[in-house]
Amino acid sequence: MMGLPRCMTFGGPRVDAAIAKELLRAVEPMAIEAALEAEHMHQQRQDDQQRIRDLELQQARYEASLAERRYAACDPDNRLIAAQLEKNWEAALRRVQDLQARHLSQKRDYVEVDPNAFTDLADNLSAAWNAPGVTMRARQQLLRALIADIIVDIDDEARDVVLTIHWRGGQHSQLRVHKPRTGEHGCATSEDALAVMRSMAGRWSDEHIAASLNRMGLPTGQGKTWTAHRVSSVRRVRGIHAYRSAEKDGEWLTMTEAAKALGVTNHTIRRLIKAGVLPAVQVVPGAPFQIRADDLASDKVKTAMARKGRPYRASDENTLPMFTDT
Numbered sequence: 511m512m513g514l515p516r517c518m519t520f521g522g523p524r525v526d527a528a529i530a531k532e533l534l535r536a537v538e539p540m541a542i543e544a545a546l547e548a549e550h551m552h553q554q555r556q557d558d559q560q561r562i563r564d565l566e567l568q569q570a571r572y573e574a575s576l577a578e579r580r581y582a583a584c585d586p587d588n589r590l591i592a593a594q595l596e597k598n599w600e601a602a603l604r605r606v607q608d609l610q611a612r613h614l615s616q617k618r619d620y621v622e623v624d625p626n627a628f629t630d631l632a633d634n635l636s637a638a639w640n641a642p643g644v645t646m647r648a649r650q651q652l653l654r655a656l657i658a659d660i661i662v663d664i665d666d667e668a669r670d671v672v673l674t675i676h677w678r679g680g681q682h683s684q685l686r687v688h689k690p691r692t693g694e695h696g697c698a699t700s701e702d703a704l705a706v707m708r709s710m711a712g713r714w715s716d717e718h719i720a721a722s723l724n725r726m727g728l729p730t731g732q733g734k735t736w737t738a739h740r741v742s743s744v745r746r747v748r749g750i751h752a753y754r755s756a757e758k759d760g761e762w763l764t765m766t767e768a769a770k771a772l773g774v775t776n777h778t779i780r781r782l783i784k785a786g787v788l789p790a791v792q793v794v795p796g797a798p799f800q801i802r803a804d805d806l807a808s809d810k811v812k813t814a815m816a817r818k819g820r821p822y823r824a825s826d827e828n829t830l831p832m833f834t835d836t
Contacts, residue, residue, distance in 0.1 A: 525671060528687045529660070532675065533653065534636055536683070563616065567609045574602035664689070699744055703728040707741065711750045715764075716741040761803055765790075768801045772815065787814045 577599035584592045638644065661674040665686070673685040703723055710719045720736035730740055745752055763771065768788075769779045782788040783799060787810045790799040805811065 524687050525673065528685050529653070529673065529675070530639060530649070532683065532685055533656065534639060536677065537656070559616075563609070563613055567606070567613055570602065570606045570609050574599065574606050577602040699731045699748075700728060703730075704744075704748060704750075707745060707748075707750055711745060711752055716745075716752070763801045763803050763806075765799050765801065768803075768806060771803070771806055772811075774815070782811065782814055785814075787811055 577595065581592070581595040581599050584595050586592055639649065656678060658676045658678050660676070663672040663674075664670075665672055668686075669689045671687040671689050673687065674682060675685065676682045706723055706726065706728065707719055710722060714722075716738035719741045720738050723736040723741070728736075730736060734740075742752070744750075765776050765779050769776045772779070779788065779801075780799075783790045783801075788801065788808075789805050790801045
């Protein structure tokens with residue numbers, strides 16, 4: 511075997527799940543069509559049986575009427591023939607009575623089929639396929655009944671397992687299942703959640719990202735709710751650049767951290783930012799302020815903080831004094 515190309519290897523759970531999903535998707539229209547066809551055949555069979563009963567009753571009534579006419583036309587002096595004709599007439603009348611009684615007891619069942627009743631058939635099939643009592647052998651028998659063979663190939667560039675399913679009857683379909691890289695597992699963060707992180711990172715803090723993911727109903731890979739710590743962990747693993755003040759390297763600070771460093775309140779920091787004394791970055795309106803740590807030591811900030819008597823106000827040349835000096 512030396513020098514021969516290696517066999518293809520890939521994980522089975524993802525492929526099995528993809529084939530099962532494709533099987534249920536393909537069976538859904540077939541199941542609906544089969545159910546409607548079965549109902550149509552049932553109604554047609556009842557119509558045929560009803561038609562046969564009607565013809566049989568009609569024939570019995572004709573035979574009873576014929577027996578009556580024969581008895582009436584018989585010479586009463588011929589007692590032997592008259593007795594036999596009377597016996598035949600009574601038998602024909604009893605047959606008519608029996609058929610009428612059977613006709614009344616076997617009334618046709620009218621069943622009105624609502625096509626909307628089959629709208630949730632796919633969910634029912636999925637529930638039946640995933641039911642705890644269904645064995646793997648039963649699933650395999652269903653697969654063999656519907657699928658002739660499956661051809662597998664590997665797309666190395668896209669890292670996909672390409673499955674070509676040949677259905678019994680000549681149809682075929684193709685599936686692509688992502689082949690996980692080394693270290694990837696089924697509990698990885700979904701691509702939707704990662705897309706939200708990439709779009710919000712650098713503009714919003716990890717707390718804001720976690721709150722947004724939770725509001726959107728996107729759980730973690732383990733099905734848990736998001737926290738700032740979990741968002742930070744995923745960012746580090748995926749190499750997603752963070753909100754600058756969330757990177758605790760000391761260069762950027764939040765408003766709370768800046769207030770703590772100066773020993774003032776958040777309201778004071780906000781007033782300094784509004785007055786233009788303390789530079790701050792806001793990526794979009796309404797986003798949290800990001801403050802460079804070096805700006806806290808500027809002369810303008812020191813002067814503003816030294817004004818203990820009254821709050822700092824930026825000078826405005828267009829502001830007129832209320833009272834003149836004269």
